[in-house]
Amino acid sequence: MKILITGGAGFIGSHVVRLFVEKYPQYQVFNLDKLTYAGNLQNLKDLEVEENYTFLKGDITDSAYLESIFSENAFDAVIHLAAESHVDRSISGPMAFVRTNVMGTVNLLEACRKHWLGQLEGKLFYHVSTDEVYGSLGDEGLFTESTAYDPRSPYSASKAASDHFVRAWHHTFGLPIKLSNCSNNYGPNHFPEKLIPLAIHNIKSGKPVPVYGKGDNVRDWLYVLDHARAIDVIFHKGKLGDTYNVGGVNEWRNIDLIELLCDVMDEKLGRQPGESRRLITFVKDRAGHDARYAIDSSKLMGELEWAPSVTFEEGLRKTVDWYLQNEEWLEEVTSGHYRDYYAQQYGER
Ligand code: NAD
Ligand code: DAU
Numbered sequence: 001m002k003i004l005i006t007g008g009a010g011f012i013g014s015h016v017v018r019l020f021v022e023k024y025p026q027y028q029v030f031n032l033d034k035l036t037y038a039g040n041l042q043n044l045k046d047l048e049v050e051e052n053y054t055f056l057k058g059d060i061t062d063s064a065y066l067e068s069i070f071s072e073n074a075f076d077a078v079i080h081l082a083a084e085s086h087v088d089r090s091i092s093g094p095m096a097f098v099r100t101n102v103m104g105t106v107n108l109l110e111a112c113r114k115h116w117l118g119q120l121e122g123k124l125f126y127h128v129s130t131d132e133v134y135g136s137l138g139d140e141g142l143f144t145e146s147t148a149y150d151p152r153s154p155y156s157a158s159k160a161a162s163d164h165f166v167r168a169w170h171h172t173f174g175l176p177i178k179l180s181n182c183s184n185n186y187g188p189n190h191f192p193e194k195l196i197p198l199a200i201h202n203i204k205s206g207k208p209v210p211v212y213g214k215g216d217n218v219r220d221w222l223y224v225l226d227h228a229r230a231i232d233v234i235f236h237k238g239k240l241g242d243t244y245n246v247g248g249v250n251e252w253r254n255i256d257l258i259e260l261l262c263d264v265m266d267e268k269l270g271r272q273p274g275e276s277r278r279l280i281t282f283v284k285d286r287a288g289h290d291a292r293y294a295i296d297s298s299k300l301m302g303e304l305e306w307a308p309s310v311t312f313e314e315g316l317r318k319t320v321d322w323y324l325q326n327e328e329w330l331e332e333v334t335s336g337h338y339r340d341y342y343a344q345q346y347g348e349r
Contacts, residue, residue, distance in 0.1 A: 001077060002030065002074060003076065003079060004030045004032055004075045004078045005017050005081065006032045006078065009035055010033070010038050010081065010191075011085075013081040013082070014040075015224050015225055015227070016079060016231055021047055029052055030056055031053070032069070033055070034060070036084075038085065038086075038191050040333065060105070060108055062107075063107045063110065066111040070114070078125050079231065083100060083159070084096050084100050084101060084155070086155070087132075087155045087286065088345055090153055090155035094154035094158075097155055101159055102165070106162075106165050109175065116175070120176055123175075124176050124178065126177070126234070127178070129179055129180065129182075131182060131183045131220070132153070132155065133149050133150075133181060134150060135156075136152060136292060137293065138291065143295050144299075145243045149163075152290060178234055178241070180238075181244075181246070183248060183294075183295045184219040184293070187224035187315065187322070193341065193345075195219075195254065196221075196257075196261065200261065201323070202279065203265045203276045203279060204265070208281035210283040210346055211258055211280055211282050212286050213285035214255070215253065216253050218294070219252060219257075219293055220248055221252060222246065223310040223319075226248070226310060229306065244300045246300055250308070259277060259280070
């Protein structure tokens, strides 16, 4: 089987590529990535020698490029992760999200439709999406697979649009598809514009840790390797045409999470208990900030027997250890353009 994984140099994609290359030596895995600021081949350096792994540098918004790679390689399946993924960037510059997340996804669907025409048996387009398409919850309730879509940021609207296009290609053209909508991931290779790695980086450097608003927004956190395991099981055993919600059953208010992280960092860095909490700084809230996300994963857990394998305490400790042991990775991605982004977003370097 030849599998095209898009966005494989990014955070989640790098773990999915690694899992498929290592677990399935009989598959040929192609990683297509534009290498935007979020893509980093360091994440997969050791895989470059593997015979079943090929990196393709390219842009999913370039349909001529997609035509060329689909003609050269008869892909049997696509696992689509490439996206612009940061909500704050979607507020300051939404068009990149429309181009990559909407147009890029439609280009991929069209490439599959054209190249799989008349031979759809055994083919699969697996779209990796987010729980943010369902909108924002109050204090009660969970997102299920049948919750109505209600995206509220440019990012989530672009992901919702992409989900609709994937389902439209299934219903209209018979394209074999699967989708999953996952909650907030954390773990190694996470770009430090997102809450947990940004906080780890700032705590380590003794810089203010920015918490939006009152810090009472709630997210459901899942260790990234458990998401990769879910993608593996859905890819192989999920029903064609179906959607699976993936979540950690692990809800945290941002402020509680950051306080826990400060305490773990104090311990790991040999600081006095409570020292890092002094860095917590409440800053201006995100525009249109969704209050709460929480996922009902019972379909995935019941039908496909998936469950998170790592508790949040363990996952957070593993994540902190990884960032402390990979200082070079962190230094590299937080130089140059990252500093400009940080200055624009938080008003300081
Ligand atoms: P990321 O930003 O870390 O990585 C995205 C990757 O896509 C990068 O390697 C980037 O270079 C590549 N890319 C961007 N534009 C491209 C283009 N036009 N052509 C080719 N490659 C391009 O993102 P992530 O956090 O790993 O998220 C991966 C996917 O999972 C996204 O679709 C995202 O919506 C979804 N998702 C993320 C989370 C999360 O918590 N991070 C949760 C649920 C779903
Ligand atoms: O729910 C899944 C989504 O989770 C994914 O689809 C997105 O790609 C991913 O980026 C993530 O979106 P969030 O907006 O929830 O993640 P982020 O890490 O940006 O923010 C988490 C929470 O922390 C959110 O309530 C905003 C808050 N926050 C974030 C940053 C960057 C802060 O308080 N301070 C910050 O500096």
